[in-house]
């Protein structure tokens with residue numbers, strides 16, 4: 001049994017997808033992320049929780065270099081994916097973002113058809129050689145996002161005409177269409193009703209069979225429901241990172257305990 005446990009632990013460590021070490025983020029003079037080191041597991045849902053302004057979204061955006069698009073933002077430290085430095089000047093951020101996809105708080109489909117929303121990424125990354133290839137990618141992505149059955153008869157209709165929950169699943173289909181390895185989700189359910197939220201949560205659980213998923217959420221219930229690992233941020237620090245069950249039942253740091261029991265935040 002001990003041997004088995006040792007093997008499981010070793011497997012755990014070799015399954016790190018993204019490794020961040022000593023990450024600092026500044027917006028001009030504001031020091032938003034302070035010396036954060038964390039290993040994000042493959043085929044795992046990792047939740048980032050913490051009070052408003054603690055740096056969850058900022059740190060999430062470091063993982064696909066989305067902060068590059070903010071002029072005053074500086075990122076220091078090291079972030080590797082599969083051992084490769086994602087901030088290496090030879091890494092093309094556009095290619096990186098195809099591998100590390102992102103879903104935002106507010107569903108933001110392009111003003112295009114449902115089909116074209118999903119086909120857009122594969123087209124610019126040259127993932128389909130023929131129309132049949134593209135049809136196959138679009139169908140597979142919509143199926144993976146649990147949306148195919150609802151839209152298969154109206155692929156030419158505008159994506160913006162779908163309900164909020166459907167639009168968010170369309171955005172997930174768009175993100176998975178470029179065959180990413182990691183999906184970053186920044187409060188993906190905050191604009192959705194409870195039924196649409198439950199659908200997205202179910203989907204997240206399925207997506208982790210194939211991807212590493214990182215989700216920022218304000219809802220501790222959601223973190224507890226969907227994630228296996230939870231990171232608690234406070235004032236730019238990563239205070240605690242552990243199995244989700246541990247964080248919610250036996251937090252090691254008093255700040256984590258205060259937050260999950262509703263005393264800070």
Ligand SMILES: Nc1ncnc2c1ncn2[C@@H]1O[C@H](COP(=O)(O)OP(=O)(O)OP(=O)(O)O)[C@@H](O)[C@H]1O
Nearest residue numbers: 027030032050051052053054055056057058059070
């Ligand atoms: N584009 C920006 N320009 C300047 N400062 C920013 C920018 N984005 C975030 N900040 C600052 O960085 C800090 C962390 O913000 P961030 O949005 O990452 O926190 P958060 O934990 O995701 O917050 P919330 O839960 O409210 O979304 C805050 O002090 C915020 O004001």
